[in-house]
Amino acid sequence: MRENRVMSSTESSHVFEPGAELARSSSPARILTLVHRHGSLSRAQLTKLTGLNRSTVGVLIAALVAHGLVFEAAPAGEAQVGRPSPEVHPNPAVAALAVNPEVDAVTIGLVGLGGRVLRKVRYPTQRIPTAAEAVNIAAAVIAGMRGELDAQYRVVGIGVAVPGLVTVADGVVRHAPHLDWNNEPVAQMMAEATGYRVRVANDASLAAEAEMTFGAATGIANLIYLNGGASGIGGGIVADGRLLTGVCGYAGEIGHTLVRSDGTSCHCGAFGCLETEVRQAPLLAALKLDAGDPAALARALSATNDPAVTSEVHRQVAYLATALRNVVNVFNPEAVVLDGFLAALYAAAPEQLLAAVTAQSMREPGAQVTIHPAALGADLMMVGAAELAFAQLLTDPAGFMEAH
Amino acid sequence: MRENRVMSSTESSHVFEPGAELARSSSPARILTLVHRHGSLSRAQLTKLTGLNRSTVGVLIAALVAHGLVFEAAPAGEAQVGRPSPEVHPNPAVAALAVNPEVDAVTIGLVGLGGRVLRKVRYPTQRIPTAAEAVNIAAAVIAGMRGELDAQYRVVGIGVAVPGLVTVADGVVRHAPHLDWNNEPVAQMMAEATGYRVRVANDASLAAEAEMTFGAATGIANLIYLNGGASGIGGGIVADGRLLTGVCGYAGEIGHTLVRSDGTSCHCGAFGCLETEVRQAPLLAALKLDAGDPAALARALSATNDPAVTSEVHRQVAYLATALRNVVNVFNPEAVVLDGFLAALYAAAPEQLLAAVTAQSMREPGAQVTIHPAALGADLMMVGAAELAFAQLLTDPAGFMEAH
DNA sequence: GTAATAAGTTCTGTACTCAAACATATTAGA
DNA sequence: TCTAATATGTTTGAGTACAGAACTTATTAC
Numbered sequence: 078m079r080e081n082r083v084m085s086s087t088e089s090s091h092v093f094e095p096g097a098e099l100a101r102s103s104s105p106a107r108i109l110t111l112v113h114r115h116g117s118l119s120r121a122q123l124t125k126l127t128g129l130n131r132s133t134v135g136v137l138i139a140a141l142v143a144h145g146l147v148f149e150a151a152p153a154g155e156a157q158v159g160r161p162s163p164e165v166h167p168n169p170a171v172a173a174l175a176v177n178p179e180v181d182a183v184t185i186g187l188v189g190l191g192g193r194v195l196r197k198v199r200y201p202t203q204r205i206p207t208a209a210e211a212v213n214i215a216a217a218v219i220a221g222m223r224g225e226l227d228a229q230y231r232v233v234g235i236g237v238a239v240p241g242l243v244t245v246a247d248g249v250v251r252h253a254p255h256l257d258w259n260n261e262p263v264a265q266m267m268a269e270a271t272g273y274r275v276r277v278a279n280d281a282s283l284a285a286e287a288e289m290t291f292g293a294a295t296g297i298a299n300l301i302y303l304n305g306g307a308s309g310i311g312g313g314i315v316a317d318g319r320l321l322t323g324v325c326g327y328a329g330e331i332g333h334t335l336v337r338s339d340g341t342s343c344h345c346g347a348f349g350c351l352e353t354e355v356r357q358a359p360l361l362a363a364l365k366l367d368a369g370d371p372a373a374l375a376r377a378l379s380a381t382n383d384p385a386v387t388s389e390v391h392r393q394v395a396y397l398a399t400a401l402r403n404v405v406n407v408f409n410p411e412a413v414v415l416d417g418f419l420a421a422l423y424a425a426a427p428e429q430l431l432a433a434v435t436a437q438s439m440r441e442p443g444a445q446v447t448i449h450p451a452a453l454g455a456d457l458m459m460v461g462a463a464e465l466a467f468a469q470l471l472t473d474p475a476g477f478m479e480a481h
Numbered sequence: 482m483r484e485n486r487v488m489s490s491t492e493s494s495h496v497f498e499p500g501a502e503l504a505r506s507s508s509p510a511r512i513l514t515l516v517h518r519h520g521s522l523s524r525a526q527l528t529k530l531t532g533l534n535r536s537t538v539g540v541l542i543a544a545l546v547a548h549g550l551v552f553e554a555a556p557a558g559e560a561q562v563g564r565p566s567p568e569v570h571p572n573p574a575v576a577a578l579a580v581n582p583e584v585d586a587v588t589i590g591l592v593g594l595g596g597r598v599l600r601k602v603r604y605p606t607q608r609i610p611t612a613a614e615a616v617n618i619a620a621a622v623i624a625g626m627r628g629e630l631d632a633q634y635r636v637v638g639i640g641v642a643v644p645g646l647v648t649v650a651d652g653v654v655r656h657a658p659h660l661d662w663n664n665e666p667v668a669q670m671m672a673e674a675t676g677y678r679v680r681v682a683n684d685a686s687l688a689a690e691a692e693m694t695f696g697a698a699t700g701i702a703n704l705i706y707l708n709g710g711a712s713g714i715g716g717g718i719v720a721d722g723r724l725l726t727g728v729c730g731y732a733g734e735i736g737h738t739l740v741r742s743d744g745t746s747c748h749c750g751a752f753g754c755l756e757t758e759v760r761q762a763p764l765l766a767a768l769k770l771d772a773g774d775p776a777a778l779a780r781a782l783s784a785t786n787d788p789a790v791t792s793e794v795h796r797q798v799a800y801l802a803t804a805l806r807n808v809v810n811v812f813n814p815e816a817v818v819l820d821g822f823l824a825a826l827y828a829a830a831p832e833q834l835l836a837a838v839t840a841q842s843m844r845e846p847g848a849q850v851t852i853h854p855a856a857l858g859a860d861l862m863m864v865g866a867a868e869l870a871f872a873q874l875l876t877d878p879a880g881f882m883e884a885h
Numbered sequence: 886g887t888a889a890t891a892a893g894t895t896c897t898g899t900a901c902t903c904a905a906a907c908a909t910a911t912t913a914g915a
Numbered sequence: 916t917c918t919a920a921t922a923t924g925t926t927t928g929a930g931t932a933c934a935g936a937a938c939t940t941a942t943t944a945c
Contacts, residue, residue, distance in 0.1 A: 104932080121892065130934050135893065137932095159891025160941040242845050251845045299728045314811070316727070321720050323813020324703045327846045328720075330810040335803055338742040338753075347806060347841040349742075399739055402751060403807065406734040407718070409727020437751040441646045441655045442731045508901080525923065534903050539924065541901095563922025564910040 102472060104129060105137050110471045112147055112167050114290055116191050119152060121162035138165055144478040145231070146171055146190065146470075167191035172226075173466035174219060174235040174273065175459040177280065178211040180255055180308060185218040186456075187230070188463030190470075192291045194456045196222065208250065208261035216270035233481070234274035236465030237263055238283045238458050240311060245326035248277040254344050255308035276465045280304075282329050283461030284451075285313025286320050288414050291460055293452035300412045301404050302451075303331060305419035307369045310352045314408065336399040351400040355393045357418040363389045375421035394426050398433030402443075405434060409442040416451035423450060506876060508533060509541050514875045516551055516571050518694055520595050523556060525566035542569055548882045549635070550575055550594065550874075571595035576630075577870035578623060578639040578677065579863040581684065582615035584659055584712060589622040590860075591634070592867030594874075596695045598860045600626065612654065612665035620674035637885070638678035640869030641667055642687045642862050644715060649730030652681040658748050659712035680869045684708075686733050687865030688855075689717025690724050692818050695864055697856035704816045705808050706855075707735060709823035711773045714756045718812065740803040755804040759797045761822040767793045779825035798830050802837030806847075809838060813846040820855035827854060 102110070107127050112118055120138060124131045141147045149163040169189025177184045183206060187196040200214050219226075219235075226232050241253025248264020267275040285302035294300045298318040304311045310332030314321040321328045332352035333345045340349025357369060363386045364377045378390065401413055413434075415423045423430055427448070435443045453460060470477045506514070511531050516522055524542060528535045545551045553567040573593030581588045587610060591600040604618050623630075623639075630636050645657025652668020671679040689706035698704045702722040708715045714736030718725040725732045736756035737749045744753025761773060767790045768781045782794065805817055817838075819827045827834055831852070839847045857864060874881045 119892095124892090131892070132894075132896095132935080133933050156942065157891075158889075158943045160893065160939095162892060242843065252843075312811075316720060316725050316732075317723065319721065321812065323720070323846065324815040324849055325813055325845065327813035327843070327849075328811065330843060330846070333810045333843055334807040335739055336742075338740075345810075345843045403738040404811070406737045406749075407716075407732065407808070407811070408725065409729055409731035411728040439646065439656075439731070439734060439737055439749045441729065442727065442734070445728055445731075523923095528923090535923070536904080536925075536927095537902050560911065561922075562912045562920075564908095564924065566923060 103475075104133070105140060105474045106472050108134070108137050108165075109141055109146055109167075109474045112141075112165050113190055113192065113467065113471060117164050117166040119162035119164050120149075123165065141165075141474060144474065146474055146478070169193055169195065170230050171233065171470070172230045173233050173463035175462035175466070176211075176215045176235060176237045176267070177458040177462060178206055178208075178215075178237075178239060178256060180205050183211050183214045184458065185215050186459035186463070187222065187226070187232075188459055190467065192460050192463075194459050197456070197459060205256055208256075208258050208263055208266065212263065212266045212270050215267065219271050219273075232273060233470050233477070234276065234466035235267055235271065236283070236462035236467075237267060237275065237277040238280040238462040238465075239263065239277060240280045240306070240308070242327045242330075243277050243279050245276070245278050245322060248275060250277065251325075251327075274466070276468070278326060278462075278465055279311070279313070279329060280458060280461070281311030282313035282320055282322070282326075283465060284311075284416065284453075284457050285315050285329070285414070285461075286464055287453055287457050287461035288416075288451055289315045289318075290464065291453060292457070293414050293449045294412050297411045299408065299410045300414060301331070301401075301408060301410045302414045302416065303400075303419055304451075305355070305357060305371075305415075305417035305422070307357055310355065310419070314404075314410075316408065331400060331404060334400055334403055336396045351396065354396040355400075355419070355422070359389055360386070360393070360418065360422070369418075371417050371421050374418055375424050378421055378425040390422060390425050391429065393422055394430050395433060397422065398430055398437060401430075401434045401448075402437035405438040405442050405446050410446055413446060413448045414451050415448065416457070420450040423448060507879075508537070509544060509878045510876050512538070512541050512569075513545055513550055513571075513878045516545075516569050517594055517596065517871065517875060521568050521570040523566035523568050524553075527569065545569075545878060548878065550878055550882070573597055573599065574634050575637065575874070576634045577637050577867035578675075579866035579870070580615075580619045580639060580641045580671070581862040581866055582610055582612075582619075582641075582643060582660065584609050587615050587618045588862065589619050590863035590867070591626065591630070591636075592863055594871065596864050596867075598863045601860070601863060609660055612660075612662050612667055612670065615660075616667065616670045616674050619671065623675050623677075636677060637874050637881075638680065638870035639671055639675065640687070640866035640871075641671060641679065641681040642684040642866040642869075643667065643681060644684045644710070644712070646729075646731045646734075647681050647683050649680070649682050649726060652679060654681065655729075655731075678870070680872070682730060682866075682869055683715070683717070683733060684862060684865070685715030686717040686724055686726070686730075687869060688715075688820065688857075688861050689719055689733070689818070690868055691857055691861055691865035692820075692855055693719050693722075694868065695857060696861070697818050697853045698816050701815050703812065703814045704818060705735070705805075705812060705814045706818045706820065707804075707823055708855075709759070709761060709775075709819075709821040709826070711761055714759065714823070718808075718814075720812065735804060735808060738804055738807055740800045755800065758800040759804075759823070759826070763793055764790070764797070764822065764826070773822075775821050775825050778822055779828050782825055782829040794826065794829050795833065797826055798834050799837060801826065802834055802841060805834075805838045805852075806841035809842040809846050809850050814850055817850060817852045818855050819852065820861070824854040827852060 124134045147165050152161045167190040171190040175186040182201045184199045189195050198218050239250050242251045250258050250261045250263050264275040264277045281304050288294045300315045302313040312329045312331030333350045336351045337349035337354050341353050342348045343350040343353045528538045551569050556565045571594035575594040579590040586605045588603045593599050602622050643654050646655045654662050654665045654667050668679040668681045685708050692698050704719045706717040716733045716735030737754045739753050740755050741753035741758050745757050746752045747754040747757045
């Protein structure tokens, strides 16, 4: 357990160094990552999945057990012929903190190795929080959990999911339009306020990774994730199993691609963006709802047959299809995962969306792609942000445990 | 030297297996790849670049020398203090064949390890070649070179660059609209016709990789490549140093993204694509040229001050900027490389394009991106296609040389 | 109760890599 | 011209990761 220590502002080592995960993923890393992603696997399954010799797998798991990262237990499922293979479980006491500032709340969570959300605290705010306020709220909640954390958990760090452009290397939020944050060194602020190691990234990118790792697109290596929120559309792209980041970590802004040449101008500086044409507000207005809960929206959409609503749904689905046509042609993804009100929109007119995407896309990539609603729901951001904090541990378990 | 043997159609091993390069890039692979990409490097430089111990580097280079993949020579440049470090050169006698079918010709090349084009034969065709004709032409040219190849070279295989959608895993050209090829098993056909191992991929994707490896974007890990040809616009995307392929290898079709909602319909099934709005033909028409040579086009554009030409240039640059805005927001690339008539278009109005891209893109990724004309010119496709054939050798030099 | 099966365990060999000590080829300066 | 400084190649010995073979163990099938 780590001691609760005060950090000086020069002690920058608690901001994760970029390139720390450049080290080629080692064998212990592969095993720990598999166990983390699957929740639990038998030694025999790990042997098959890694392609390593079973004697080697034995040694590696023993080391992970010695480090307290995993534990073995008797097999649970129905028995097979042959000696039973013990199941390897991730140790949920090895945990990561997740922080997700939004326009109306700051959510703080604790996520165990294996991806289970162990604690979640949503702290509503009266107005849009500043970066300093968000950090203070998170730090206060974490301070409140500190006794429990130090007694029962090994916390590997904090992952912060921010709705905006983030330079991942230094953890600076360059521009979060809806929070009105500009050049906020969130990683440093959070590290100084809590003493934990901190990494920051774009929320939709983390969501994309979480959906690939634990959600609707488990095991799919090429996927597009799009989340429709009250304030806009965020996106994340996973290609060949890796999240696309671009040079600075800004990649994935599918919400700001052209879908309508004569569209209205967008806060991003352009016009006719997906985000300006496909919005939650007109749907809620047509339905005379004011709550932004995606599930309620989906229910209301399926219940209504008001032609004004239907027409708005069709209009938005057409623009969404155009955006998807672009990304399907450019990425040849296996799946598109829709979250938030976009999932509700899809549920309201699934055939229309799929038909429009297929018609506009090039034949071959268009025939490949499938569309799914997101699966992780409320815990998505916690899991995604935690993944950010787990990354270094999963890349180099032995090195990480020795260093911390 | 491999013997000239006849292959049966069941002998499918000569189509490269997918996933063959899944093996984590080994140390000999890293050294050979560095030498191949740089043309030559001193042992001291290799030690620094790989981070390996110099004794290890010595052993590895000795093995590569023993396999005849590289050779050492006295250092050429100006001398430094200290013992001179011998330069390691790729052996150009280890070579790959490159084939590039186009609407008016089939080009066959021989490219040595290190990326130098050693031979190039352009075989013009009277009409658009069928897949069988293209394979026959290539096989005939290769048969003609066979004596020289067997005597002086070790040929690692054939890479084919096709302007169309290609399933890389099995080497089937799904759809090449301008060649009018559909579901042509080019890898298998070429393997049977020549006896060599064959891999096939999209031409623009290979060009993107070649520009990253040897051309205008050397060492840039996140780049967008766009090539404007007589028949359309092809694109390739490199993210984190790896070419994006998508699930089936169709990724990169930036030519088929929306730039104009009321644009004309495109052969791809959609409308308002970059490829339908930005075309070489109207530029040539305005200039009263009929040759499609990009260099001549660039010269003519810079020489003219005909307002009709200028207006067409401005119109096309505006649409190109819109397409670039989309990819800049989605990928956050470090560089955009423009080739073919798009390079001429850029040369004609560089400030306009850059200003429009910067204005429309989100501020942060827009500020990051630079625009470059392509550097490799005529040899680009040969180098790119050869890279496809070299891939397996570069990934596992020892294993490859033992097996072949 | 015995065979078949599947898997964990132990032991040994090999390949890769590093570090240290040593050898060598060059420049800088006395 | 000689010597020091420097950078690098070379040799040797040791450590680590991993595979493979032989052996052991726990389960099902008959």
